[in-house]
Amino acid sequence: MTARLLRACSVFLSRGILLLALFLTFTFAAAADVAVPQLTGRVVDQTGTLSSGAIASLDQKLRDFEAKKGSQIAVLIVPTTQPETIEQYSIRVADAWKIGRKKVDDGAILLIAKNDRHLRIEVGYGLEGALTDVNSRRIIDEVITPKFRTGDFAGGISDGVDRMIRAIDGEPLPAPARSTNFSSDLNDFGPVIPFALFASLFVGGILRTMLGRLLGSVATGGVLAALAWFMVGSAGIALAVGVIAFILAFIADLFPMATGPGTGSSRGGSWSSGSGGGWSSGSSSSDSGSFSGGGGSFGGGGASGSW
Known part of the structure; x- marks a missing residue:
């Protein structure tokens, strides 16, 4: 009787340890994912790569384009997306920020993982005809990464955003609504x-x-x-x-x-x-404290690259 009780306790204890180990594994894995930063402006730089002047200039450019076209473009610079791929992390950012107008889905995100030397253009459903996968890849390979390789991050981002704006500007989209905010x-x-x-x-x-x-x-x-x-x-x-x-x-x-x-x-x-x-x-002053996504949806369109 005593041996059977000890054996049962041993089995129960071993299973409990196994369940605890699995729980801790999943908990640590989830905690290891890089958190999606709060959307505090059209340009969010968590690496200190861009000067305040470069951020202000880029923010104004994106703000003017949104007022003219209605589409939203956001730029995010993070140190790393590890252990996730930049594609996985970019979708999480898109789901959290909801860049672009609701039901128009005309948002785009330029994401740079600086330490990983990876970047991605994430494209909303409504812009997949303008910023196609091929077009996005060309912007990355021909415009952005050549300047990144020389250390000119501000120039590469600015020129890349200019090309994104030109591509979107040619797409027939609903006119921007007059502001009621x-x-x-x-x-x-x-x-x-x-x-x-x-x-x-x-x-x-x-x-x-x-x-x-x-x-x-x-x-x-x-x-x-x-x-x-x-x-x-x-x-x-x-x-x-x-x-x-x-x-x-x-x-x-x-x-x-x-x-x-x-x-x-x-x-x-x-x-x-x-x-x-x-x-x-x-x-x-910048409107960074009041900027928010318009409810746009993303489906994984766009392209990734590295330098």
């Missing part, structure tokens, strides 16, 4: 906010005199909303400006200096500090 448009609209506030009071004073308090306030909101739409192209910003302009015009009696066009000197002095350099830093 309030938070991301604040950087663009910031420099004109002081002007918008001043205009709300000044224009409101004139229109209230002509149309009465209520109609004049409504007209002021409409005029300023249309002006904001024309300047920024954002429905969200235009609506917010229209509402603020209406409220300010409606309560303009609380601001005697802005109730009519006959008080220009006091109005000018009251707003002079606000219209100066107070918003300049916002207009020059």
Whole structure:
């Protein structure tokens, strides 16, 4: 009886050790995979390869292209993708970032694993006709890797992105929708906010005199909303400006200096500090903190290379 019990305990213990070993193996294997970094901007460099100026220039180029075409391109530089291949890691990045517009799938990612000396262009479904596997491979072999071999990473990435942009630009895609993202448009609209506030009071004073308090306030909101739409192209910003302009015009009696066009000197002095350099830093900063993928899907199209 005692021998049988000892034998059963021995079998149970050995199986438990085996299960624990398997569990630890899978746990360590999963933990060893390189984490997908957070999408903090159109250019994410985890190696310090690119200077801040190069990142800013590249970010602006990609931002302008997205505004014009609608397609999103992102650049990611990591030290390594090991133990995964760059193809496996690139798909994980694409699934996490979702670059490109939803249902248009017009996103592309240029991924560089610097220490591995590998790179890949990952292409969304909607761009597979423009950035074909062959075309992507030519961009890598003929444009990017020759400069990488000389140590010119910034030049290789910039030239490669230029070629990607030219290829995508020739593809018939839906026109980009006008922005309705309030938070991301604040950087663009910031420099004109002081002007918008001043205009709300000044224009409101004139229109209230002509149309009465209520109609004049409504007209002021409409005029300023249309002006904001024309300047920024954002429905969200235009609506917010229209509402603020209406409220300010409606309560303009609380601001005697802005109730009519006959008080220009006091109005000018009251707003002079606000219209100066107070918003300049916002207009020059990158939108890296607010950039996000549009929901695009990827299916493994593109090409890989090495140098």
